[in-house]
Amino acid sequence: MLGRVTQQTVQASSLRNLQSNLSRMAALQAQMSSGTKLSLPSDDPSATSDVMRLNASSRQLDQFSRNASDGTSWLTTIDTALSSTTTALQRARDLTVQGGNGAYGTTSRQALATEIAGIRDDLLKQANTTFLGRTVFAGTSNTGAAYTVGTDASGNPTYTFNGVATSSVQRQVGTDTQVRVDSDGSAVFGNGSSSVFATLDGIAATLNAGGDPTSQLADLDKHLNAVTNEAASVGSRQRVLDASTADLTSASQTVKTQTSGLQDIDLAAVIMQLKSQEVAYQGALGATGRVLQPTLMDFLK
Amino acid sequence: MASTFSGLGTALSSLIAQRQALTVAGQNIANANTPGYTRQRVDLASVPGAQVPSMFATSDGVGMGTQVTGISRLSDQFLDTQLRSHTGTASFLAARADAYTTLETSLGEPSTTGLSSQLSTFWAGWHDVANSPDDTAARTVLLDDARQVTETLHARYGDLQTQWQQARSTTGTLVDQTNTLASNVADLNKRILDITNSGGSANELADQRDQLVTQLSGLVGATARQRPDGQLDVMVGGNMLVSGDHVRQLAVSGPAAFSGATGDPSAVPPVVAAAVRVVWADAPTQDAALSGGRVAGLLTVLAPPDASGTGGMLTEAAASLDTVAQALADGVNALHRQGQTVAQATAGSTAPGGTDFFAISGGSAAAGISVALSTPDQIAVAAPGSGPLDGSVGQKIAALADSSSGPGAVWAAAVAQVGSMSASASSRSGVAEQARASAETAQQSGASVDTDEETVSMLAFQRAYQGAARVITAMDEMLDTLINRTGTVGR
Numbered sequence: 001m002l003g004r005v006t007q008q009t010v011q012a013s014s015l016r017n018l019q020s021n022l023s024r025m026a027a028l029q030a031q032m033s034s035g036t037k038l039s040l041p042s043d044d045p046s047a048t049s050d051v052m053r054l055n056a057s058s059r060q061l062d063q064f065s066r067n068a069s070d071g072t073s074w075l076t077t078i079d080t081a082l083s084s085t086t087t088a089l090q091r092a093r094d095l096t097v098q099g100g101n102g103a104y105g106t107t108s109r110q111a112l113a114t115e116i117a118g119i120r121d122d123l124l125k126q127a128n129t130t131f132l133g134r135t136v137f138a139g140t141s142n143t144g145a146a147y148t149v150g151t152d153a154s155g156n157p158t159y160t161f162n163g164v165a166t167s168s169v170q171r172q173v174g175t176d177t178q179v180r181v182d183s184d185g186s187a188v189f190g191n192g193s194s195s196v197f198a199t200l201d202g203i204a205a206t207l208n209a210g211g212d213p214t215s216q217l218a219d220l221d222k223h224l225n226a227v228t229n230e231a232a233s234v235g236s237r238q239r240v241l242d243a244s245t246a247d248l249t250s251a252s253q254t255v256k257t258q259t260s261g262l263q264d265i266d267l268a269a270v271i272m273q274l275k276s277q278e279v280a281y282q283g284a285l286g287a288t289g290r291v292l293q294p295t296l297m298d299f300l301k
Numbered sequence: 302m303a304s305t306f307s308g309l310g311t312a313l314s315s316l317i318a319q320r321q322a323l324t325v326a327g328q329n330i331a332n333a334n335t336p337g338y339t340r341q342r343v344d345l346a347s348v349p350g351a352q353v354p355s356m357f358a359t360s361d362g363v364g365m366g367t368q369v370t371g372i373s374r375l376s377d378q379f380l381d382t383q384l385r386s387h388t389g390t391a392s393f394l395a396a397r398a399d400a401y402t403t404l405e406t407s408l409g410e411p412s413t414t415g416l417s418s419q420l421s422t423f424w425a426g427w428h429d430v431a432n433s434p435d436d437t438a439a440r441t442v443l444l445d446d447a448r449q450v451t452e453t454l455h456a457r458y459g460d461l462q463t464q465w466q467q468a469r470s471t472t473g474t475l476v477d478q479t480n481t482l483a484s485n486v487a488d489l490n491k492r493i494l495d496i497t498n499s500g501g502s503a504n505e506l507a508d509q510r511d512q513l514v515t516q517l518s519g520l521v522g523a524t525a526r527q528r529p530d531g532q533l534d535v536m537v538g539g540n541m542l543v544s545g546d547h548v549r550q551l552a553v554s555g556p557a558a559f560s561g562a563t564g565d566p567s568a569v570p571p572v573v574a575a576a577v578r579v580v581w582a583d584a585p586t587q588d589a590a591l592s593g594g595r596v597a598g599l600l601t602v603l604a605p606p607d608a609s610g611t612g613g614m615l616t617e618a619a620a621s622l623d624t625v626a627q628a629l630a631d632g633v634n635a636l637h638r639q640g641q642t643v644a645q646a647t648a649g650s651t652a653p654g655g656t657d658f659f660a661i662s663g664g665s666a667a668a669g670i671s672v673a674l675s676t677p678d679q680i681a682v683a684a685p686g687s688g689p690l691d692g693s694v695g696q697k698i699a700a701l702a703d704s705s706s707g708p709g710a711v712w713a714a715a716v717a718q719v720g721s722m723s724a725s726a727s728s729r730s731g732v733a734e735q736a737r738a739s740a741e742t743a744q745q746s747g748a749s750v751d752t753d754e755e756t757v758s759m760l761a762f763q764r765a766y767q768g769a770a771r772v773i774t775a776m777d778e779m780l781d782t783l784i785n786r787t788g789t790v791g792r
Contacts, residue, residue, distance in 0.1 A: 007333065008749035009742055016738060041405045041720025042727060049717035052410060052417045056709055059421035060702055063428045070432055134435060140688025142435060142647060167687035172428060172696050175703055263411070296753040300760075 007295075014288040021281045028274045031265050038263045047262045054259045061252045064173050068245045071171035074181035075238045078136050081129040082188070082231040088126070089224045092119045092200060093217065099207050100214035113207035120200040124149065124159075127189045137189070138163025139182030146185040147197070159198060161191040173244040179237055188230045189223070196223040305783075307365070308776050314366030315769035318345055321369050323762045329750045337512035339376045339748040341504055346370045374504040376511070378527060380744040384737070385515055389522035389593030391730070391737035396598025397614075398730035400468065401723035404614055407460035410716045416453050416625075417716075420702070420709050423450050427699035431682050431692030434643060440677030447658070447672045454626050458619060458667040462559040465603065465615045469577060472599045473553050476579060479520045479596070480550045483535065483543050486513050490532040491546040497531050507531075517542070521551070521579070522593025538590030540581070550582035551589055555603075562605050563616045565664030572664075574605035574616070614722065621715035622667035629708040630659035630670055632701045640681030640694035647689045655681030655694070 031037060041048040098104065099112045128145045129136050138146035143162040150158045169182035189196050199219045206213040322343040332338040348365040409415040426443035433439050489510040496503040514535055517523035523542060526534045535543040542549055555577035556562050564574030577600060579589045591597035604613030606620045640655040656673065658680075663669035674680060682695030701707045 004746045004751070006746060006749040006751040006754075009746045012745060013742060038411055040402070040723070041408065041410060041716050042401070042723035043720075045717045045720030045724060048411050048720050049713045052709075052713045052716065055411070055413070055418060056421045056702065059418070059425060063425040063699075067428055067432060132433070134433075134690060138688075140683070140691040142643060142689040164686070164688040164691075167684075167691050169690075170693065170696065171432065172699065175700075178696070296756040300756065 010291060014284075014291065018281075018284050018288060021277070021284050025274070025277045025281055028270060028277055031270050032267075032274060035265060036263050037265050044262075051259055051262050054255050054262070058252060058255045058259065060175075061248050061255060065245065065248045065252070067171040068173045068179075068241050068248065071173065071179055071181040071241050072238065072245075074131055074136060074169070074171075075234055075241065077129060077131040078183050078234050079231065079238070081126045081136065082183075082227055082234065085123060085126045085188075085227050086224070086231065088119050088122050089196070089220065089227060092116055092203070093220055093224065095119075096203050096213050096217055096220060099203070100212050102212075106210040109207040109210055113204040116200050116204045116207065120197050120204070123189070123200070124197060127185055134169075135163070135185075137183050137185030139169030140164055140167045147189070147195075149197075157197075157201060159192060159195045161186045161189075161195070171241075173241060173248070177240075177244060179240050179244070181237070181241075183230055183234065188226055190226070196220075199223060305780070309773060311364070311366035312769045312772040312776065314348065314368060315772075316766060318343075318367045318369050319762045319766040319769065323759060323766070325372055326755045326758045326762065329755050330752060333750040333752055333755075337508050338750065339374050339504070339508050339511075340750045341372050341374055344370045344373050372502050372504060374507060375748065376507075377744070377747045380740070380747055381511060381515075382525070384740040384744045385518035385524060386593075387733070387737040387740040388515055388518045389524075391733040392519040392595040393522065393593045393598040394726065394730040394733045396595045397601060398723070398726040400464070400599075400602040401614060401719070401726045403464055404461075404618060405716075405719050405723045407464065408457065408618075408716055408719060416450070416457065417709060417712055419446070419450050419453055420629075420712070422446050424699050424702035424709075427682075427695045430680060431695030431699065434682050434690045434692050434695070437677055440680050443680065444672060444674065444677055450629070451626075451659070451670045451672060454622060454667045454670055458622050458665060461615050461619050461622070465559045465562065468599050468602050468615070469557065472577065472579075472596055472603065475520055475596050475599070476551050476553050479517060479542075480548075482513050482517050482520070483548045483550075486510055486517070486533065486535055486543045487546045487548045489513070490543065494530060494532055494546075503531070518594065520594045521589070521591050521596050538588075538592055540589070551579055552582040552585065554578050554580050554585060559615075559619075560664065562603060562613065563619050563665065564605065567664040576600070576605055577603040614719070618715065618719060619665065619667065621711065621718075623665055625708045625712045625715070626661065626666035626670045628706065628711055630657075630661050630666065632704065632707055633658045633698055636694055636698045636701075637681055639684070641683045641685050641689075642679060642681045643683065643689045644678065645681070646683045646685070646687075646691070651686045653685055 030039065038044055038048055038051060095112050095116055099109055104112070124147060127137055127147050130144075133144075135141060135144070135146040138161065141162045141164070146162055148160045148162060150160065152158050163185050165184060165186050168180045168184070170178040171181050172178050190198070192198070199216060203213040203216050203220070206216065322345065325341055325343045329340050345367050348368050350362050350364050410417060412418070423443075423446045426439070426446045429439040430436075430443050489506050493503040493506050493510065496506070510533060514523060514525045514533060517535060517537075521537050521542075523535050523537050526536065528534060528545070532545050533543070534541060534545070537551070540549070541547075542551070556575050560568070560572055561575055562577065565572040579591055579596060579600065581587045581589060591600065602614055604616065606612035606616040610617055610620075634657045637655045637658040639653045641650065642654060645654040656679065658673060660671050660673035661669050662671070680695075682693075682698075683689060683691040684693045687693060702709060704710065
């Protein structure tokens, strides 16, 4: 077909070859300088959509990790409160048993009652423990305290639980995993007249009156049991959070590796390609410079 | 017997012819780099001896020298036709590939700042609010994130609108250019006919005309047909654009605004999506049915969306953005309406009290989406009856990030779709450009000037000229002998 070759066709094709060489080199240089293979969706459409999905899931995993560490703080706060509560309740139990001792006189029993009242105040403080301004034993309440102390018509203190027993504070630590990070105060400390505070008040009143409070030990033991049970539950939830955190860390690593594999360049390979492209370009330049020089005129004298 | 002096005439005819041939070689060399110039060659023919010179005269049968019968233009109509058809296809595909590249650049993906990463941040914001419903800072951040998402949707939609408007006005300009070029072709047809009728050579005008027709092929996929009288008829979509010196003008019809191409059911009266078309100016209902060229490529860029998602690239991208915005608003609003604000829950209400989080106004969801809440405390993440600081509704909204029909998934699919269309448009355009370049090389290899070849011709003509001059000298000496030396015997 191309029987005839003229200076113009040689010029045009040399120019085209130089152009395509240069554009291949520009593409490689763009990859080198940006460090990514995917600067436009058309560079690799399916990898683009994968990278977008992976970026979204990486962001989500970060958020789950944040949720988990926030949840850990909640559970740690509760755990501390519960262990103080257990110690205090055991002390109260000891005092109650002492109060049953017939050798104790009225004065001694009143002293015991005073100490028990102190323990009740301490327990109230534990029950109203807050984390970042939120009560951990009434997680969804915004009243500032899990228990409000009031007085009834006859001047006796009343204890009102402010939380909603059926609701809970959850932390999402996986697409389908939620962990409860608060504690139901009404289950741990009881509510109203059946609360641990009311029980302690009752024991104190018995002691003040010089009576034997040991009959109320059963009530106290029930509360102690509730606290221990909750402590166990908090421990197991903490374990779930720890396991989730570990999972999230490794999942996050996997996602980062996958993303990098899809979009990051293989530096060594690109440098090699760029070098060989440079050689090809220089060759094309040299050939172009040589081919366009001589004409027949140079040889006619 | 021929005349004694007839040899002088023969040599003279050679002198004249070789000089003319040398002039043509000079013209070729002068135009070696002129774009569109087609090399020319002098057609030489020998003049036969007179068969019946005159009564009583006899011919010796020797020819009477040489003569220039014409100056031919060495173009190949078939190669020209091939070049034009490839130019039409390549321009069509290049227009589409360019538009796709612009489109995918404006999508801003994949990146850490694009719509998809803003959506991720938005979903994460719901987790933060659900974790700390009492934290005004988290709520403010969430509202800001939401506003950023809506602004990005507006900006992406605006980009599409701008690109559409630019393509629309480019189409108008190119059609005007087509009309001008067609008029020029008609004008050249007339002048070429006049010159050839008066026996002249119109090769340079034909060069100009061929260039114009190739430009027309690139614009509107025009094809050309040579008439026996040397005029060129140009056709578009099977109809005459230029017929001799008569021109039919093209015009652009159809919507002039993006909303006319996407359709706007909310307008009064509703706007139905319509296509931008190129029609004949003298018959505005008759579609020009362009089959190639840049204008035809732009018309596919401007096309309205269709039911199968294969309509115009810009309107389809706008439809995808609308789907993203609608899915975002519908998904978030439906759950948000189930929630309660802190104030509502504190007041003890057990009925869902949340309002719409996003509002959509106007015909396009992407252009008309906005955050409906004005203050952070209006964000309702508490489930009714679960306490004021409950965050379970917020967690449900955050879980929309994983929805397979959610805005993130729709957007990723749309980006991948544009990417793969763009990749295939680019590679098709590259192949077509290769074909066009090789057709151009073939056409150029026949038509372009080879200076070496012209040098050889110059040598040949120069030598022939020298030879003819030598013939005259020889004749002259012969005649000198006859006239001046005869009859001097014995002097």
